[in-house]
Amino acid sequence: MTHQNAEHPWITLRELLAGGAAQAIEMYLTSIPPDDVARGILRLSQDERQQVLSALSPEAAARVLEQIPESEAADLLEAIAPTDAASIVEELPSDERADILRDIRGPDADEILAEMTPDEAREARAMARYPDDVAGGLMITEYLSFPRDRTVGEVVHDLRANAGRYRGFNVQYVYVTTDGHAGSSLAGVVNLRDLILGDESRRIGELMTPKPTKVAEMTPLDELRGIFDQHHYIALPVVDASNRLLGVVRAVDVEEALRDRGASDFRQSQGIIGGDELRTMPLLVRASRRLSWLSVNILLNIVAASVIAIYQDTLAAAIALAVFLPIISDMSGCSGNQAVAVSIRELALGLVRPSELGRVWLSEILIGLVNGSVLGLLLALAACLWKANPFLGLVVGAALAINTLIAVSIGGLVPLLLKRFRMDPALASGPILTTITDMCGFFLVLYLATAMLPRLAT
Amino acid sequence: MTHQNAEHPWITLRELLAGGAAQAIEMYLTSIPPDDVARGILRLSQDERQQVLSALSPEAAARVLEQIPESEAADLLEAIAPTDAASIVEELPSDERADILRDIRGPDADEILAEMTPDEAREARAMARYPDDVAGGLMITEYLSFPRDRTVGEVVHDLRANAGRYRGFNVQYVYVTTDGHAGSSLAGVVNLRDLILGDESRRIGELMTPKPTKVAEMTPLDELRGIFDQHHYIALPVVDASNRLLGVVRAVDVEEALRDRGASDFRQSQGIIGGDELRTMPLLVRASRRLSWLSVNILLNIVAASVIAIYQDTLAAAIALAVFLPIISDMSGCSGNQAVAVSIRELALGLVRPSELGRVWLSEILIGLVNGSVLGLLLALAACLWKANPFLGLVVGAALAINTLIAVSIGGLVPLLLKRFRMDPALASGPILTTITDMCGFFLVLYLATAMLPRLAT
Numbered sequence: 063m064t065h066q067n068a069e070h071p072w073i074t075l076r077e078l079l080a081g082g083a084a085q086a087i088e089m090y091l092t093s094i095p096p097d098d099v100a101r102g103i104l105r106l107s108q109d110e111r112q113q114v115l116s117a118l119s120p121e122a123a124a125r126v127l128e129q130i131p132e133s134e135a136a137d138l139l140e141a142i143a144p145t146d147a148a149s150i151v152e153e154l155p156s157d158e159r160a161d162i163l164r165d166i167r168g169p170d171a172d173e174i175l176a177e178m179t180p181d182e183a184r185e186a187r188a189m190a191r192y193p194d195d196v197a198g199g200l201m202i203t204e205y206l207s208f209p210r211d212r213t214v215g216e217v218v219h220d221l222r223a224n225a226g227r228y229r230g231f232n233v234q235y236v237y238v239t240t241d242g243h244a245g246s247s248l249a250g251v252v253n254l255r256d257l258i259l260g261d262e263s264r265r266i267g268e269l270m271t272p273k274p275t276k277v278a279e280m281t282p283l284d285e286l287r288g289i290f291d292q293h294h295y296i297a298l299p300v301v302d303a304s305n306r307l308l309g310v311v312r313a314v315d316v317e318e319a320l321r322d323r324g325a326s327d328f329r330q331s332q333g334i335i336g337g338d339e340l341r342t343m344p345l346l347v348r349a350s351r352r353l354s355w356l357s358v359n360i361l362l363n364i365v366a367a368s369v370i371a372i373y374q375d376t377l378a379a380a381i382a383l384a385v386f387l388p389i390i391s392d393m394s395g396c397s398g399n400q401a402v403a404v405s406i407r408e409l410a411l412g413l414v415r416p417s418e419l420g421r422v423w424l425s426e427i428l429i430g431l432v433n434g435s436v437l438g439l440l441l442a443l444a445a446c447l448w449k450a451n452p453f454l455g456l457v458v459g460a461a462l463a464i465n466t467l468i469a470v471s472i473g474g475l476v477p478l479l480l481k482r483f484r485m486d487p488a489l490a491s492g493p494i495l496t497t498i499t500d501m502c503g504f505f506l507v508l509y510l511a512t513a514m515l516p517r518l519a520t
Numbered sequence: 521m522t523h524q525n526a527e528h529p530w531i532t533l534r535e536l537l538a539g540g541a542a543q544a545i546e547m548y549l550t551s552i553p554p555d556d557v558a559r560g561i562l563r564l565s566q567d568e569r570q571q572v573l574s575a576l577s578p579e580a581a582a583r584v585l586e587q588i589p590e591s592e593a594a595d596l597l598e599a600i601a602p603t604d605a606a607s608i609v610e611e612l613p614s615d616e617r618a619d620i621l622r623d624i625r626g627p628d629a630d631e632i633l634a635e636m637t638p639d640e641a642r643e644a645r646a647m648a649r650y651p652d653d654v655a656g657g658l659m660i661t662e663y664l665s666f667p668r669d670r671t672v673g674e675v676v677h678d679l680r681a682n683a684g685r686y687r688g689f690n691v692q693y694v695y696v697t698t699d700g701h702a703g704s705s706l707a708g709v710v711n712l713r714d715l716i717l718g719d720e721s722r723r724i725g726e727l728m729t730p731k732p733t734k735v736a737e738m739t740p741l742d743e744l745r746g747i748f749d750q751h752h753y754i755a756l757p758v759v760d761a762s763n764r765l766l767g768v769v770r771a772v773d774v775e776e777a778l779r780d781r782g783a784s785d786f787r788q789s790q791g792i793i794g795g796d797e798l799r800t801m802p803l804l805v806r807a808s809r810r811l812s813w814l815s816v817n818i819l820l821n822i823v824a825a826s827v828i829a830i831y832q833d834t835l836a837a838a839i840a841l842a843v844f845l846p847i848i849s850d851m852s853g854c855s856g857n858q859a860v861a862v863s864i865r866e867l868a869l870g871l872v873r874p875s876e877l878g879r880v881w882l883s884e885i886l887i888g889l890v891n892g893s894v895l896g897l898l899l900a901l902a903a904c905l906w907k908a909n910p911f912l913g914l915v916v917g918a919a920l921a922i923n924t925l926i927a928v929s930i931g932g933l934v935p936l937l938l939k940r941f942r943m944d945p946a947l948a949s950g951p952i953l954t955t956i957t958d959m960c961g962f963f964l965v966l967y968l969a970t971a972m973l974p975r976l977a978t
Binding site: 095097101104131222228255258288291292313318328329332334339340349356357359364367368371381382388393396406408410412425440444448500504 | 555683749807828829832835839843846847851869872906954958
């Protein structure tokens with residue numbers, strides 16, 4: 063028996079691979095916590111990952127793929143034989159299947175779909191076509207539905223006969239359709255509990271809640287959040303324009319999608335773009351993705367700093383100012399980022415509409431007046447103490463105060479404007495903000511200093 | 521009939537308040553989307569909010585409080601009479617009740633609890649005592665449980681008799697306890713569906729899955745995430761050290777808590793501390809909370825900039841350097857923040873342990889070498905083109921290259937170190953990072969420049 067290394071699951075996996083005991087690998091991976099599955103798999107080379115996957119049954123392989131980030135799961139499925147990939151994909155829950163297929167590059171996805179049963183392939187293809195942040199992209203297709211003319215007894219009989227197949231169905235409702243054909247319309251919903259209480263001979267059409275709350279296939283995530291917040295539903299049926307039942311979207315999947323979006327916002331605001339970055343990804347992929355963001359920023363920085371170059375003579379005459387330029391740049395960035403964060407938060411909570419520019423601006427101006435005055439005074443004081451020159455304090459304090467006002471205004475408004483033009487506030491707000499506030503900050507210090515130069519020169 | 525103003529629900533609310541029609545307010549608030557409820561309420565003054573709340577039935581008031589952020593709901597409950605607050609609190613789902621009571625200041629919470637029925641008050645008090653990120657703080661107490669010796673028929677009879685009371689119970693399982701006393705032990709779990717299929721005369725103790733997966737009351741959020749990820753449970757029973765059933769934690773609540781934590785991380789990383797900030801909060805609360813963060817930052821900034829002051833003579837002799845100081849400061853911050861974001865992400869996904877400093881450091885050093893070289897070359901080129909002085913390019917390029925290496929190292933490691941010392945990586949990583957990289961960056965530029973001064977002086 064291989065010694066299990068809890069701190070380093072990938073070492074155990076390598077040992078098991080070397081031993082060639084396929085069953086032991088499956089037993090090991092089902093016995094350790096999911097975080098360890100992910101750590102274990104992701105630290106292996108692409109080649110070793112494939113070996114592990116091919117040692118597993120399709121069910122076990124599907125469970126492993128669910129534990130690792132989707133982009134990594136997609137890469138792994140692309141790398142193995144389409145037949146093997148198809149049998150693993152068939153074992154995935156419908157929503158995860160769609161997510162992963164969406165991440166697989168075109169021709170590879172088609173090859174995998176070609177190896178699946180035609181029905182499953184058609185369904186998977188249809189689901190993968192939805193964006194991942196609308197009801198259709200979030201729904202699952204594992205749900206219970208029966209035509210309205212079935213009796214409670216017949217439904218219960220079906221549940222009993224197919225208990226095994228339905229075990230993975232996570233829903234507490236039975237959906238009632240107008241008839242038994244594929245693509246029939248949604249007529250109502252019966253709570254599973256009400257089936258217990260119902261008389262065996264009654265038709266479910268009589269028992270159901272007619273006109274149930276439902277959502278259209280293209281309902282966006284934020285709207286879904288609102289609907290689930292309001293009614294505490296566990297799940298809602300998803301229908302197309304002709305009221306055909308397509309699937310079921312669960313509250314838990316909506317929450318998970320919101321969490322993913324939040325994580326993606328955070329990532330993008332810190333300059334990680336092009337998807338998740340994991341340290342197990344290839345170095346050059348990681349370096350070049352980070353560089354694509356940094357190279358835009360260095361250009362913006364050079365543009366902003368060119369303001370300093372224009373006033374080089376002033377700076378040479380009052381060199382003490384050079385100490386304050388980075389302070390004013392950084393502090394304005396901090397103040398502005400706070401306003402950006404509040405705007406992004408209020409947009410996410412639906413508490414502000416992108417059109418309410420005036421209200422946000424007024425609110426930030428007031429903060430800017432208070433905080434700008436305090437910070438300006440602090441910096442003025444520091445400058446006076448250092449150089450015993452009140453005029454130096456006046457210049458840098460006034461510049462910081464005014465620039466704080468500018469920074470919070472821009473920080474509050476930019477996310478709303480970006481949202482209005484359907485751009486991503488988390489991605490672009492930061493660079494836009496710091497470029498403008500740097501230029502304004504440098505200009506303010508050096509313009510004021512030029513005006514007062516005789517009193518500043520050292 | 522009042523004209524409903526969809527864009528400005530608070531205007532409609534004010535008109536309805538002026539009209540004094542309590543029932544119309546309730547009808548209006550139940551007819552509009554939840555985001556509009558929140559926007560409508562939050563834009564009212566504290567006084568108007570109280571008037572709206574007192575016009576509503578306790579059920580409707582509870583639903584309104586669920587739509588607005590918890591801190592605001594807590595403020596509102598503090599402001600009204602404890603009797604009224606108690607009857608509203610009794611209508612809240614148990615988990616939301618605990619969240620809000622946790623936010624109410626001590627004496628007010630006690631006054632409200634004193635007005636509740638003793639059982640409810642005891643339960644609420646017990647739940648509010650858990651931190652909000654462990655199983656006990658996330659669980660609900662609305663669940664179905666029966667002693668093991670009950671028959672399926674008896675359970676179904678009870679479900680039928682109490683159908684109304686159980687309607688709000690969102691769980692798909694029936695929990696089976698050793699006996700019928702309060703605080704009896706968890707023996708097993710029965711899927712609601714299996715009850716339908718079960719023979720009326722069988723005892724649920726025979727039908728149940730014994731030794732069900734369960735979680736301890738203090739199980740932390742990250743561990744819950746792992747357990748739910750692995751098994752696709754909808755909900756899990758929460759037990760104390762003696763295996764007494766305390767409540768049920770649902771997957772959807774775990775997802776919601778993770779989303780909240782992500783939002784709080786984002787907020788803190790952008791300098792919004794002391795909880796959520798909404799623009800409907802009082803100006804001075806908002807300004808002073810933001811200032812508490814900014815004032816720490818301005819001190820750190822002054823410390824970092826003092827490095828420039830030390831090298832003032834060098835700077836005066838080669839004034840062109842002043843243009844590059846803010847660029848190097850800002851770019852190092854960008855590079856470092858990328859590494860911070862990846863570390864925070866990997867920690868959240870459980871893909872890195874706080875002890876794996878060496879691995880993270882090596883991985884970031886490699887990125888730093890690639891990106892530092894590219895960015896250093898870019899900046900060197902820009903400097904050469906501007907001043908036609910290759911030595912200026914050499915100084916600023918080398919400084920940026922080396923400082924990028926330092927920034928990604930610190931950025932990768934600081935979140936792990938903070939986590940290890942049980943501090944919040946999202947809150948403190950940024951200021952620590954930028955202070956160190958600013959100091960190093962300024963030092964590198966000015967130290968290298970001092971060494972090459974004869975070739976730089978303009």
